Amino acid sequence: MRYVSIDDIEPGQLLGKTVYSANGTVLLSAGVQLTVYMINTLNRIGVTMLYIKDDNYADVEIPETLSAQTRKAIFRDMTDTFSAIRSGKDWSTKKISMSVDQLLKDVLDHKGILIHLNDIRTADNAQYIHATNVCLLSSTIGLNMGLNFNQLKELAIGGLLHDIGKTVPLPPGGSEGNLKYHHTWRGFEVLKQKRELSLLIAHTALQHHEKPDGTGIPRGLHNDDIHQYPKIVAVANRYDNLVGNGLAGLGKIMLPHEACEKMMAASEHDLDRDILIEFNRIISVYPNGTxxxxxxxxxxxxxxxxxxxxxxxxxxxxxxxxxxxxxxxxxxxxxxxxxxxxxxx
Structure with a gap:
């Protein structure tokens, strides 16, 4: 397979990897012959890159840390959770916990694989892919740092729900720019109410935009006052935003090697240097198919x-x-x- 810009896709080429919707259902299956209509539709919904079958690279494998079943379960449970929060209903932490258990099993079963965030993003599924990728990267960094299983699970749930505050409606007259209404605070308030979740998970949502030099938000904490979990999530969050979240209006999408260089330049100011070193040991800088x-x-x-x-x-x-x-x-x-x-x- 080759990883190709959608602008370079030609009708008649065969899709190499399945494209999923936000709830995990299949939009286009691997192996389908692409038509002009399909290419235009993918372009319209925000797809920028695709895997294409190529006889010269038929043996090239794209390592997958997470199974399709795990991703589908996470997408489904995140959809249910976010929908419930938006409508002011209660939501199940048990579903999230079970999805994270499966994710951690996949991570432990594929220990040693360099991670490539190769999901096909659309405007519809970007929010869920981002949450899943931050969870995956955070868990793998934590595993490399020697965290035990209970710590890994806290970290993974914190990573998966780090942006949960964005689903909480703002109060009348409130704005994201007002730090007391920032999504980090809104997420903290939602998560701390769930007594079955560790308070560290709530603090992960609260602190993941803090920076070691004290210039972060919402409280301007300095390095020693920021917990290890949000420091890890901050690194994972930054990377996924750089390589894939252009759909969220966060600027030009970078290639993996560009994102890694930009992040290392931010070490000790925006991001924790020691965690960045561990991150660079688990990421695929030049993914297969590139x-x-x-x-x-x-x-x-x-x-x-x-x-x-x-x-x-x-x-x-x-x-x-x-x-x-x-x-x-x-x-x-x-x-x-x-x-x-x-x-x-």
Whole structure:
């Protein structure tokens, strides 16, 4: 498979990965032959990138930390939870807890896989994908940092519900710009009322926009006053916003390597440096299927990863067509004088 901008998709190409709606139902199944109507519809609903089948890269696997079943359950339970909160109804923490248990099982079963946030986002499902990705990244960082299962579960629930305050209606005359009505406070108030949830989960929602240098919101806390959970969630939240949340009006979507560079530049000011180091150990900087240009000016597609060397993947270069095709693989972990010069998105 190759990861391709929707602007470069041509009718007749085969979809490589299934596109899901907000509630986890299938919009388009992997393997379907794309038509002009399908491409235009995907473009209209906010899809920017797609996986496409390609015979030259048929063996390229896209590692999945979370199963389709887990994602579907989380999307369903998040939809029910957010809908209940918006309408002022009670909501079940048991459903959220069960979904997080399944997510943590997937994380533990796939320990060691470099994470690539490759979900197909639409305007309809972006909110749920963001919550799931922040939960996944936070849990994996926490696992690398040696948190026990109970701590991981608190962290994971905090990550999944970090933006729950955005579903709470503002009071008459209130605005998000007024810090006492900010979504972090609204989320804290909702979560602290659930006695079956740890108060640390509520504080994760409250503190995930605080910064080590004291310039964060809503309370301007300094480094030592911010709990470890929201520090971790802040890193996960920032990354997912950079690589995928352009749909939320948060600016230009960045490629993974661009986002990682931007985040490291923010270390110790906006984000905790030690947590950023752990984050860089679990993220796929150049995900499988990504087209790249090497410093040798050759172009190819990333086909495999090296655990511990996320910036030095294996790149397959294909030249010619038909019987004249020539294929070679360049392992950047071995060819230390070569590097990725550009991503061809």
């Amino acid at each position: 087209a790249v240009r090497l410093s040798s000016k050759e172009t190819g597609v990333v086909v495999r990863q090296h655990r511990g060397l996320p910036g030095r993947p294996v790149v397959r270069i294909v030249r010619g067509t038909g019987e004249d095709i020539v294929v070679k693989e360049v392992d950047l972990g071995q060819h230390t004088t070569l590097f990725i010069e550009a991503v061809l998105a």
